[in-house]
Amino acid sequence: MKYRFEIIPSLCIGCRTCELACAFSHAKDKKPGRSRIYPLAYAPDKYVPVVCLQCDDPACVKSCMFNALKRNEETGAIDLDEERCVKCMACVAACPFGCAMVDAGHDEIVKCDICKGNPACVQFCPTKALVYNKV
Amino acid sequence: MAHITINGKVVKAHEGEMLLAVIKRLGIDVPALCNHEAIEPTGNCRLCMVEITRPEWEGWKKNVTSCLYPVEDGLIVNTHTPELLEIRKTLLDLQLARCPNSELIQKMAEEYGVHETSYIANVEGDNCIMCYACTRICEVLGKSAISAVMRGQKKVIAPPFGEEPVDCIGCLACAQICPTDVIPYEDKDGIRTIWKKKFELVTCKNCGKTIVTRDFADYLIEQRRIPHEYFETCDDCKRLELAKKMGGLITKAAEVAV
Numbered sequence: 001m002k003y004r005f006e007i008i009p010s011l012c013i014g015c016r017t018c019e020l021a022c023a024f025s026h027a028k029d030k031k032p033g034r035s036r037i038y039p040l041a042y043a044p045d046k047y048v049p050v051v052c053l054q055c056d057d058p059a060c061v062k063s064c065m066f067n068a069l070k071r072n073e074e075t076g077a078i079d080l081d082e083e084r085c086v087k088c089m090a091c092v093a094a095c096p097f098g099c100a101m102v103d104a105g106h107d108e109i110v111k112c113d114i115c116k117g118n119p120a121c122v123q124f125c126p127t128k129a130l131v132y133n134k135v
Numbered sequence: 136m137a138h139i140t141i142n143g144k145v146v147k148a149h150e151g152e153m154l155l156a157v158i159k160r161l162g163i164d165v166p167a168l169c170n171h172e173a174i175e176p177t178g179n180c181r182l183c184m185v186e187i188t189r190p191e192w193e194g195w196k197k198n199v200t201s202c203l204y205p206v207e208d209g210l211i212v213n214t215h216t217p218e219l220l221e222i223r224k225t226l227l228d229l230q231l232a233r234c235p236n237s238e239l240i241q242k243m244a245e246e247y248g249v250h251e252t253s254y255i256a257n258v259e260g261d262n263c264i265m266c267y268a269c270t271r272i273c274e275v276l277g278k279s280a281i282s283a284v285m286r287g288q289k290k291v292i293a294p295p296f297g298e299e300p301v302d303c304i305g306c307l308a309c310a311q312i313c314p315t316d317v318i319p320y321e322d323k324d325g326i327r328t329i330w331k332k333k334f335e336l337v338t339c340k341n342c343g344k345t346i347v348t349r350d351f352a353d354y355l356i357e358q359r360r361i362p363h364e365y366f367e368t369c370d371d372c373k374r375l376e377l378a379k380k381m382g383g384l385i386t387k388a389a390e391v392a393v
Binding site for chain 2: 009010038040041042043046047048050059062063065066067068081083084085086087088089090092093094095096097098099100101
């Protein structure tokens with residue numbers, strides 16, 4: 001893995017710009033997609049951007065009976081192969097952090113793919129709470 | 136890497152991958168109903184027929200199902216010859232006779248100029264095109280709960296003896312993969328009904344949201360060694376939990392720093 005996606009919650013102000021950036025960068029058929037990142041409040045006015053952690057021992061990959069989820073060695077992300085996905089929701093149920101989700105608008109399963117190595121949320125984060133750096 | 140010619144254009148492709156995958160990657164519109172990446176191709180719908188030839192064949196050509204034909208170096212492929220269009224038209228005409236009520240088939244037939252079937256339409260039948268995608272995906276899952284029963288005109292996809300399928304775990308893969316959406320299912324009050332069998336859905340202990348059936352969750356826990364705690368709450372609650380957990384760590388770290 002050459003890159004690391006870092007989250008610095010202390011810098012997050014909960015502006016949800018990342019959500020918008022994510023939804024619009026994953027737009028399909030002129031419709032924004034479901035955001036893969038959510039800044040959630042753990043205390044009043046204190047936020048943590050919750051996004052897929054691309055685990056070392058991922059439950060989503062283990063749960064997929066059709067091998068639709070695979071580690072992308074280039075970006076380090078776990079990519080979902082939409083052509084192979086059957087939408088059985090195994091990954092949605094199995095992810096211990098709830099970061100595999102259902103996009104009802106596009107009728108598909110979504111999970112963070114780090115935008116194939118160029119994350120939109122990182123570019124738009126005004127306080128640099130999200131960082132994508134070379135290790 | 137193999138080099139093949141598709142509609143007069145030389146393209147690179149991996150040796151051994153199927154022709155349909157290359158055609159789709161190029162964005163060429165070749166219809167296919169029963170093809171899915173998760174299952175082995177079987178060429179049941181036959182709509183993805185293409186014409187192949189090689190220079191050394193001296194003008195000989197043949198029509199093959201592209202989903203089943205592996206890429207070979209030097210292959211010359213044509214996807215829209217008049218003969219192929221006629222074949223596809225006939226196939227869609229036949230499909231339309233079999234499932235006149237399917238919107239997808241109607242739309243595809245319309246594209247090939249078939250507005251009404253020239254055969255006797257099977258008005259009372261369901262929209263199943265007998266592509267076996269459902270049985271094949273069930274096999275991939277390791278269950279094989281459904282299969283084709285009877286022969287000829289009476290052939291249908293059904294669980295053994297038409298009873299509740301013993302091996303079915305209610306994962307919905309068959310209903311999701313079906314190109315014409317003929318497998319009915321219902322999620323209601325925490326119960327999923329498919330193939331007339333009732334399944335208990337795993338309910339989130341915090342908010343009551345349901346995602347998968349208890350049987351499917353148990354299957355994943357057993358087969359893939361996923362801890363059963365992962366299935367107790369829904370994705371929304373798990374994200375919130377993660378935020379709170381991380382928040383707790385931040386608060387603790389701040390206290391230590393002070």
